[in-house]
Amino acid sequence: GENVEQHPSTLSVQEGDSAVIKCTYSDSASNYFPWYKQELGKGPQLIIDIRSNVGEKKDQRIAVTLNKTAKHFSLHITETQPEDSAVYFCAASRNYGQNFVFGPGTRLSVLP
Amino acid sequence: DGGITQSPKYLFRKEGQNVTLSCEQNLNHDAMYWYRQDPGQGLRLIYYSQIVNDFQKGDIAEGYSVSREKKESFPLTVTSAQKNPTAFYLCASSRQTDIGNTIYFGEGSWLTVV
Numbered sequence: 001g002e003n004v005e006q007h008p009s010t011l012s013v014q015e016g017d018s019a020v021i022k023c024t025y026s027d028s029a030s031n032y033f034p035w036y037k038q039e040l041g042k043g044p045q046l047i048i049d050i051r052s053n054v055g056e057k058k059d060q061r062i063a064v065t066l067n068k069t070a071k072h073f074s075l076h077i078t079e080t081q082p083e084d085s086a087v088y089f090c091a092a093s094r095n096y097g098q099n100f101v102f103g104p105g106t107r108l109s110v111l112p
Numbered sequence: 113d114g115g116i117t118q119s120p121k122y123l124f125r126k127e128g129q130n131v132t133l134s135c136e137q138n139l140n141h142d143a144m145y146w147y148r149q150d151p152g153q154g155l156r157l158i159y160y161s162q163i164v165n166d167f168q169k170g171d172i173a174e175g176y177s178v179s180r181e182k183k184e185s186f187p188l189t190v191t192s193a194q195k196n197p198t199a200f201y202l203c204a205s206s207r208q209t210d211i212g213n214t215i216y217f218g219e220g221s222w223l224t225v226v
Contacts (some may be wrong), residue, residue: 033215042216043116043202046154089154093213100215103155 003028004092006103013080014111021106023090024072030092033073035064036085038105047088048075080110115139116218123223125190125197133188133221135203144186145204145215148172155202161186188222189223198225 003026007043009079023033030051036044050057050064050073057064061080066073090103116137125131137144146158157170161180175194180186186205190197203218 032213036217041220041222043118043204043219046214046216049214091215100157102155105152 001064002030002092002094002099002101003056004090004103006090006092006106008106009104010107010109011112015080015082017074017080019077019080019108019110021075021088021090021108022072023074023092023103024070025092025101026071027092027094028071029094033064033066033091034091034100035062035075036089036091038089040086044089045084077108080108082110082112084108085110116203116205116216118201118218118221121219121221122222124226125223127225128192130189130191131223133190133201133203133223135186135188135218136184137186137203137205137218138184139205139207139216140183141184141205141207141216143206143213144180145206146170146176146178146186146188147202147204147217149200149202149220151200158188158201197223199223 006023026032034049037047038044048062048064061078063076087107089105091100093100114210119134145160147155156172158176158214161167164183167178167180177189201221204215206213206215
């Protein structure tokens with residue numbers, strides 16, 4: 001079955017700097033990759049997603065890149081702000097959204 | 113306002129008791145899911161349902177049960193057979209978009225065994 005690894009497990013950056021979180025997946029048939037942000041005590045919220053026929057997608061300060069050959073995808077946050085501090089989860093799925101497998105999460109701290 | 117509503121937010125259970133967590137969605141989504149999250153850990157799938165009156169076991173279904181009698185509702189019962197039930201439980205539902213079958217989560221329920 002699918003296995004998703006996520007690195008780093010914790011990340012601290014200075015406000016205004018960029019943050020990058022990387023996930024690798026094992027199933028070459030996976031074709032849909034969402035990213036979620038979870039604040040303390042709340043449910044995860046979808047922040048961006050990408051499908052396998054696209055290499056990059058941007059939404060304001062957030063971007064996701066996908067390398068199908070290497071089977072990894074990354075979340076890029078630019079100009080980080082304190083409110084970006086949260087746990088971020090990546091996920092992979094086959095058939096554009098069946099049987100999601102989540103990474104273990106990255107705790108991002110943005111220091112003022 | 114559309115969304116996924118979980119209740120209660122906090123629940124305490126005595127050992128040996130069954131408890132039921134409620135999940136209601138008014139998003140008209142066909143599929144619904146239950147995940148368990150332990151502190152500092154990722155999300156593990158308990159059960160999912162693609163359609164009314166049908167559901168499938170996830171990776172950690174032992175000690176849990178569900179029902180899907182209505183499209184809007186997917187309650188989870190944590191039975192006394194679940195040996196370590198203290199965790200954060202997340203309900204989710206999904207819809208088909210132009211990019212994939214996107215999952216949306218509720219705000220979660222904290223269950224503590226006392």
